[in-house]
Amino acid sequence: MTCHEQIEKGVLGTMLSENYLIVDSDVFQDFFISQIHKNIFGCMQALLAKKRPVDYVTLLTMMEPVLLGGANYLAELANFASPTKFDRYVDMMREAWKNREKNKILIQAKEGDWEIGSIQQAFEDLEKEGSAGLDAGIKMDLVRMGERPYEEKQHVPGVPTGLHDMDKLLDGFQPAELIVIAARPSMGKTDTLNHFALHAGLAGYKPIIFSLEMSRTSMIDRFIAITGGYNRLRMRNPYTHFTDKQKSNWLPTLARLDEANIHIDDRAGLTVSQMRAAARKMIHTEPKQKPIIFVDYLQIIRGDSQSYNRTEVVGQISNDLKQMAKEFDCPVVCLSQLNRGVEIRDNKRPVMSDLRDSGNIEQDADVIGFLYRDDYYNKETDMPALLEIHIAKNRNGPTGTTTVRYVKETGILHNIEW
Numbered sequence: 001m002t003c004h005e006q007i008e009k010g011v012l013g014t015m016l017s018e019n020y021l022i023v024d025s026d027v028f029q030d031f032f033i034s035q036i037h038k039n040i041f042g043c044m045q046a047l048l049a050k051k052r053p054v055d056y057v058t059l060l061t062m063m064e065p066v067l068l069g070g071a072n073y074l075a076e077l078a079n080f081a082s083p084t085k086f087d088r089y090v091d092m093m094r095e096a097w098k099n100r101e102k103n104k105i106l107i108q109a110k111e112g113d114w115e116i117g118s119i120q121q122a123f124e125d126l127e128k129e130g131s132a133g134l135d136a137g138i139k140m141d142l143v144r145m146g147e148r149p150y151e152e153k154q155h156v157p158g159v160p161t162g163l164h165d166m167d168k169l170l171d172g173f174q175p176a177e178l179i180v181i182a183a184r185p186s187m188g189k190t191d192t193l194n195h196f197a198l199h200a201g202l203a204g205y206k207p208i209i210f211s212l213e214m215s216r217t218s219m220i221d222r223f224i225a226i227t228g229g230y231n232r233l234r235m236r237n238p239y240t241h242f243t244d245k246q247k248s249n250w251l252p253t254l255a256r257l258d259e260a261n262i263h264i265d266d267r268a269g270l271t272v273s274q275m276r277a278a279a280r281k282m283i284h285t286e287p288k289q290k291p292i293i294f295v296d297y298l299q300i301i302r303g304d305s306q307s308y309n310r311t312e313v314v315g316q317i318s319n320d321l322k323q324m325a326k327e328f329d330c331p332v333v334c335l336s337q338l339n340r341g342v343e344i345r346d347n348k349r350p351v352m353s354d355l356r357d358s359g360n361i362e363q364d365a366d367v368i369g370f371l372y373r374d375d376y377y378n379k380e381t382d383m384p385a386l387l388e389i390h391i392a393k394n395r396n397g398p399t400g401t402t403t404v405r406y407v408k409e410t411g412i413l414h415n416i417e418w
Contacts, residue, residue, distance in 0.1 A: 007089045008037045013081035019054045031093040036069045049143050101126050159292050159331055162199030164415050165402035169391050173331035178322040182336040183371035189335045191411035193294050194222050201260025206289040208263045208282055210275050212300045216266040222411055228253030231409045269302045272320035297335035315360035322364040348377050368393040
């Protein structure tokens, strides 16, 4: 018996003893090399779909015994059951399957004279388990939904934004959604992103920030200012400019910021593929903590495409960001610049057509929010700095405008109680 056969028997034997693993282990038929084992696993899935017990006796009713190795073969699978080694066996089968698929890709690439970019994309697609060459039928999804009308469903909101009115509109940032926050320069885009990231972290999520423009040190300083309410100009020389009270609050502020478990990657010129690889690694270090990904900002992401058409490149980037949100089943919040068309209008509030190099941004984004500050254009106003966040697109909910108070000196966004 080969090593592959023993591993596959161990997986099938364990599934016979623990039927829930047939669904919960993310094993697919193509992971098995042996056709007999593929047949056995397919029968297991079919029995489960019919809500019948899965054992070697019921398996024999699903297919000709010879196609399942025979009655004795099925009965002996129980001897290979090993719940403690099951996850390791599945990982080994998955990696072996990926290697087989990679070899197929390389053969096809050689025969079809593929470009390097096409090969890399094929490898990226392969990483999305359950997509390449696997059964995409909905049978098992329907099985899991069988009791849905008879079970009370608890409402689970998305990742909190820290802004009450915005949470009412969006119900928080939702898994697998691409959220684009767009504005002209100096409107407070980065401070808004930092506000979202800090509140997500303090709520127990894992904020992963790709800061393509601002350095890690500058971002951390901004987070400290927001967390401790420090004036950013004073933070340039806290020894001289801080009061005794501010100095005494310094260490508690750092401890509070540490609780948010924020991760920052400040490498310049990243592609979405590189972000995906980095995010995957960070997510796997703490798999129990749900992630939320932030990108600052869309127009300086380096495209994988060789096209010289900037609109096409940005369109591909926005599509890749959406695919990353789906792959990790988490929100991806990306900042975006607006074109100069805003500045020549009397009404400076942004609209969809102001998205710079828009490409497919309007199509790919699930949520699009525009930032606007009247005090930026009306320098003589005595009104406090108010930041409007206009949700112009919300694929799964209402649109509308929320207004918050924005303190430029600290970067803090405050809810307004009307």
